[in-house]
Amino acid sequence: MTLSATLIRSAYRLQASARYAGIKGFFHKLLIDPRSHRRVVFDGVMITLVLSSVFLLIYEVRHDVGAWADGFEAFVVTVFILEYLLRMWLHNDSHRILIEHWERAELVGMRFHLAPVLWAMVKHKLAYMATPMAIIDLLAILPSYRPLRFLRIFLLFRLLKLFRYTRNLSVFGQVLVEKRFELYTLSIFVGSVVLIATVAMYLFEAEHPQPKVVSLMDALYWAVITITTVGYGDIVPQTTEGRIVAMVLVFAGIAVISFATSIIVMAFHEKMRELHDNRVFAEVERSEDVTIVCGYGRIGQVVAKRLAAGRDAFVIVDRSPEAVELARRHGYQAVAGDATDNTLLANLGLGRQASRILCLTHDDVSNVYITLTARQAAPAILIISRANKAETVRKLTQAGANHVVRPYEVVARMAAEFIGQPVAFDALYDVVTRARGVHLEPVTVSPGSWLDARRVGDIDLAARHLMLFGVIRPHASPAADGHAPYELRDAHFYFNPRPEFALHVHDILMLIGYEASLFQFKKHVGQHRSAWKPRGQRG
Amino acid sequence: MKPRFAVFGCNPLAIEVAWRLSMAKTPFVMVDSDAALVDAANKEGLVAELVDYTDDEALRAVGIGSHIDGMFALFTEDSENVFLAISARAIDPNLRIVAVCQAPEAARKLLAAGADKVVDPYEISGARVHELIERPEVVDLLEQTVFGQQDLNAAEITIPHHSWLHGVHLSVLRRVMTQNLILLGVVDLERGKELILSTRGIDHKLDYDDVLVVIGARSDIDAFRGLIERTSPPPDA
Numbered sequence: 001m002t003l004s005a006t007l008i009r010s011a012y013r014l015q016a017s018a019r020y021a022g023i024k025g026f027f028h029k030l031l032i033d034p035r036s037h038r039r040v041v042f043d044g045v046m047i048t049l050v051l052s053s054v055f056l057l058i059y060e061v062r063h064d065v066g067a068w069a070d071g072f073e074a075f076v077v078t079v080f081i082l083e084y085l086l087r088m089w090l091h092n093d094s095h096r097i098l099i100e101h102w103e104r105a106e107l108v109g110m111r112f113h114l115a116p117v118l119w120a121m122v123k124h125k126l127a128y129m130a131t132p133m134a135i136i137d138l139l140a141i142l143p144s145y146r147p148l149r150f151l152r153i154f155l156l157f158r159l160l161k162l163f164r165y166t167r168n169l170s171v172f173g174q175v176l177v178e179k180r181f182e183l184y185t186l187s188i189f190v191g192s193v194v195l196i197a198t199v200a201m202y203l204f205e206a207e208h209p210q211p212k213v214v215s216l217m218d219a220l221y222w223a224v225i226t227i228t229t230v231g232y233g234d235i236v237p238q239t240t241e242g243r244i245v246a247m248v249l250v251f252a253g254i255a256v257i258s259f260a261t262s263i264i265v266m267a268f269h270e271k272m273r274e275l276h277d278n279r280v281f282a283e284v285e286r287s288e289d290v291t292i293v294c295g296y297g298r299i300g301q302v303v304a305k306r307l308a309a310g311r312d313a314f315v316i317v318d319r320s321p322e323a324v325e326l327a328r329r330h331g332y333q334a335v336a337g338d339a340t341d342n343t344l345l346a347n348l349g350l351g352r353q354a355s356r357i358l359c360l361t362h363d364d365v366s367n368v369y370i371t372l373t374a375r376q377a378a379p380a381i382l383i384i385s386r387a388n389k390a391e392t393v394r395k396l397t398q399a400g401a402n403h404v405v406r407p408y409e410v411v412a413r414m415a416a417e418f419i420g421q422p423v424a425f426d427a428l429y430d431v432v433t434r435a436r437g438v439h440l441e442p443v444t445v446s447p448g449s450w451l452d453a454r455r456v457g458d459i460d461l462a463a464r465h466l467m468l469f470g471v472i473r474p475h476a477s478p479a480a481d482g483h484a485p486y487e488l489r490d491a492h493f494y495f496n497p498r499p500e501f502a503l504h505v506h507d508i509l510m511l512i513g514y515e516a517s518l519f520q521f522k523k524h525v526g527q528h529r530s531a532w533k534p535r536g537q538r539g
Numbered sequence: 540m541k542p543r544f545a546v547f548g549c550n551p552l553a554i555e556v557a558w559r560l561s562m563a564k565t566p567f568v569m570v571d572s573d574a575a576l577v578d579a580a581n582k583e584g585l586v587a588e589l590v591d592y593t594d595d596e597a598l599r600a601v602g603i604g605s606h607i608d609g610m611f612a613l614f615t616e617d618s619e620n621v622f623l624a625i626s627a628r629a630i631d632p633n634l635r636i637v638a639v640c641q642a643p644e645a646a647r648k649l650l651a652a653g654a655d656k657v658v659d660p661y662e663i664s665g666a667r668v669h670e671l672i673e674r675p676e677v678v679d680l681l682e683q684t685v686f687g688q689q690d691l692n693a694a695e696i697t698i699p700h701h702s703w704l705h706g707v708h709l710s711v712l713r714r715v716m717t718q719n720l721i722l723l724g725v726v727d728l729e730r731g732k733e734l735i736l737s738t739r740g741i742d743h744k745l746d747y748d749d750v751l752v753v754i755g756a757r758s759d760i761d762a763f764r765g766l767i768e769r770t771s772p773p774p775d776a
Contacts, residue, residue, distance in 0.1 A: 291672065297661075298661030298662075298665070299661045299664045299665045299668065300665070301661075301665070302661055302662050302664070302665025302666060302668075302669075303665045303668050303669050305665075306665065306666065306669040307669065307672075310669075310673070312672075356672060358668055358672075360668065382672070384668055384671050384672065386664065386668075388551075389551075390555075403671045403675070405664055405667050405668055405671070407660045407661070407663070407664040408551055408552045408555040408660070409555060410660070410663050410664055410667055411552060411555070411556075411639060411658050411660045411663060411664075412552065412555035412556040412558070412559045413559060413686060414658050414663060415556050415559075415611055415613075415637045415639075415656075415658055416556060416559040416560055416563065416565075417686075418637055418656050418658075419544060419609040419611070419635055419637055420563075420565075421693070421694060421695045422635065422655065422656065422695075423695040423726050423728075423732075423750045423752060424693045424694055424695035424750075424752045424753075425693065426732065426734075427693075427695075427723060427724065427726065427734040427752045428685065428693045428723070428752070428754075430734065431723075432670070432677065432678075432681060433666055433670070436733065436734070438734070438736055440677050440681075441674075441677075442674065442676050442677060461738075462738065465738045465739060466738055467721060467723070467736075467737070467738050469721060469754070470680075472676065472680065486683075486684050486689050486691060487689075488679065488680065488683050488684075489679070489683070493680060493683075493684060495684070495691060495719070495721075495754075495755075496719055496720070496721050496755070508676060510677070510680060512721075512723070512736070512738075513736070513738055514736065514739070517738075
């Protein structure tokens with residue numbers, strides 16, 4: 001009773017302890033979390049330790065290195081042991097098992113036995129110890145134990161530890177595991193061919209007056225050397241029968257080699273995409289304020305180019321591998337996949353690092369579906385969607401798009417405006433797109449700013465080479481007297497306000513001017529960068 | 540009343556342009572050489588005709604070279620648009636031609652073929668998407684005012700030969716104008732198409748055939764037009 005009571009009490013204490021969770025979290029980040037920066041550093045240190053200890057082992061063979069080498073070896077082994085124990089500790093939470101069992105016993109009203117619980121806890125740890133990586137870890141430690149000195153050769157297993165610290169190397173192992181069925185088939189084939197050849201060779205050759213093949217071992221050695229197409233030539237068949245066996249074996253060898261090569265190449269090829277995608281996900285994980293661009297058609301390309309020019313982080317998703325290939329050739333982060341896939345969107349950090357998603361595929365149905373998926377996954381993000389047909393606009397808005405862009409409409413408007421007044425339209429268009437250094441720039445009146453409560457006439461815009469296009473005032477602020485505002489969705493717009501127009505906090509001045517003048521003005525009012533962020537909520 | 544504009548093409552984009560023109564109550568003709576597309580446009584409620592655009596006589600029959608001032612080349616094939624622009628430009632050197640292009644490299648060819656303005660639908664849409672990310676308030680504002688249905692318009696006013704403004708400085712005009720307008724700037728077509736922003740340090744000396752670009756309500760713009768077209772300066776100038 002006392003022992004189990006103490007154990008259960010301490011298990012609950014551990015469960016409740018924030019400090020314990022914190023420490024465990026810290027080591028988890030250090031050793032396991034693939035996204036943590038600390039792990040990268042830790043892996044680097046471990047790789048250095050492994051390489052230097054193996055180097056020392058090689059150097060020791062012919063040189064006398066003295067006492068410090070033993071000290072170093074002891075240090076390395078200590079680190080390895082600590083790491084091994086930590087990993088075992090991190091593998092699972094033993095106190096949870098205890099609590100679980102105890103609570104189950106309480107619930108059913110049965111007597112609580114400690115022994116099976118302890119066995120369950122040990123079983124979990126043993127399961128960890130049986131994993132390939134844990135075995136490698138153990139093999140890297142064991143040979144340092146004096147009585148096991150004969151296992152020194154196994155110190156080279158430390159090199160295998162490198163698998164643990166470099167993700168790309170472990171992919172190699174994964175490839176082999178995934179293709180185990182093919183490799184298994186191949187090895188059975190090779191095994192039987194080699195066996196037959198060995199026996200045949202022995203039977204035919206051993207009876208020859210000057211036999212090259214004296215034992216079965218010789219025959220096996222010859223068969224292996226031949227089937228792998230190495231063919232040293234130290235043992236050659238003397239009899240006609242033996243030569244026939246050799247010829248058959250050579251062809252079998254070519255088949256085996258090509259089959260093996262194709263299996264491994266294929267496996268890597270399949271894995272390549274996943275590897276690449278993982279890299280993209282890791283990259284996204286490290287960035288902030290990412291834009292997900294769905295669809296890399298012409299519009300997607302234009303947007304990507306502009307985002308890249310503005311040094312904004314973005315990632316492209318397209319269903320077609322060709323488009324993804326193209327995007328990668330352009331030097332952008334891209335993954336092939338379906339943007340309606342929740343897992344993919346989550347991997348791309350939707351709602352975390354990714355604050356906006358652009359649905360730009362040429363298919364309206366896809367755009368609506370992506371919009372809906374994204375809106376449900378992340379209610380606060382900005383969604384801009386493309387609509388090809390007029391009737392899709394409403395569906396997209398309903399699905400949760402903040403803005404809808406309809407290419408035909410944009411073009412039609414441009415064309416129609418241009419044909420009426422080409423000069424005015426070009427001028428205005430240049431201002432809107434900032435094509436010629438003339439910008440239309442919003443400047444927000446922040447609380448306590450120089451602009452607060454100032455009259456428009458007192459700003460002396462002309463001397464600053466600026467033009468006030470108008471002032472946007474949110475509906476929440478009181479309306480200005482004597483001005484007829486234009487109605488916007490959630491604000492009034494006062495076009496070309498008179499000099500006596502007094503500014504308010506949260507007003508937005510829309511200023512037209514050259515880039516340099518605008519920059520100067522913003523510096524003057526203490527606003528180096530636009531305080532405006534894209535509105536996250538739905539309009 | 541004879542239509543002043545011609546829309547070539549009956550594809551969805553052309554139909555969109557046609558609706559926009561009809562909303563602005565601008566008379567136009569709509570033609571295509573593909574009977575199926577013409578039918579589709581007719582079903583939409585637009586009046587479209589079947590015309591072979593490769594035939595110069597047919598183009599003349601549409602009104603190119605006579606009453607047509609401007610045309611839209613909206614075919615989905617860049618080659619068709621280039622051919623159309625070349626044919627139309629040969630018939631009428633003063634015609635205003637707006638063309639769309641599919642491939643970005645076709646834009647230069649279309650300009651060489653005689654188009655005044657080439658619109659790349661993808662470029663424009665992509666730019667808009669980017670603007671929506673970067674500065675949604677600017678796009679929203681213009682969308683709902685200047686480009687939208689509200690009475691706030693951009694207009695261009697060419698200074699006529701008899702105007703009092705010939706040789707007058709821009710600053711004088713700014714002092715005199717009383718309308719609630721923004722005088723965005725001047726385009727001196729003799730010197731190029733670039734807009735001289737009116738806030739720039741240089742006080743531009745106005746000249747006839749200069750184009751003033753203004754933004755404002757329609758009534759103010761009309762009043763301003765009256766001011767420009769005066770032969771003698773207003774009393775307080």
